[in-house]
Amino acid sequence: MEAVDAVIRQRLHSDVALVGSVADHIIGSGGKRLRPALVLLSAGALGLRGEACHVLAAVVEFIHTATLLHDDVVDESALRRGRQTANAAYGNAASVLVGDFLYSRSFQMMVGLRNMRVMEVLSDATNLIAEGEVLQLLNARNADISEAQYLEVIQRKTARLFEAAAQLGAIQAGAAAAMEQALAAYGMHLGTAFQLIDDVLDYSGDLEVIGKNLGDDLREGKATLPLIHVMRHGQPNQAELVRQAIIGSAEPDFLRVREAILATGALDYARDCARNEARLAAQAIEVLPPSPYRQCMLDLARFAVERDY
16 A cells, blocks of 8 residues: 555646645545555455556546545535545635546556556446436435435445456456456445445544534435435434425424434444445455455455444
């Protein structure tokens, strides 16, 4: 990961000073680096290490960072990872344009690897991520979204890049198609579990720990899984409270909504769904030979559902 960070720093360079400043603001703010780690772990589990893996991992992190820059503009977010978002610090225009720079730089780096399969997977992934963003926008303030529709959004918007990251390691290692698909399945289930726990933490986390304001999803009219559960299984007054908060008929009462979520067991339900996804992720990589890399991937599946940030 130190080698990946070195590649990131090197490839962030631009003659336009603002590009480097904005990109460094968000990349330098920390983060879990799970997606680039997945590239290294999946490749390592198949016996491959080296510079090409470091470049691929950096590409994945650039794509992820570009989506964060654009997300924060769309959501009008002011806080991420306990720091000002780039749009709050530099303005919306700079954030969007530097996001574009990171997307284009990632594709420059892909071309340098001279692997058409890598380009195919990442170009498909970035396209699906963009569609997921649009789907989420269309579903804002939609209190009638089903659980299946919501899962489709998070699988496109979040889990797809986890899937691609794990799959890329297999591709770079020259693995057979069945192994490639097993690692892709691991990434998809891991990413879904990760996002479901993010949904839980938006109503149960600690600002100082998770680094963003609690209730942001509610204020943005996002009907995440805990809210969907309340509307489907809560008492009529609880369901109506959540419905009105989502459609934005009035300023949402976060504390009352949170009470309804806790009373209906919605957080426990979402956690159970996340645990099931983590279990499926672990099952998917049973085909890998035992190694420290495989063990770390199993540990990541557990971390995804046990974390508090």
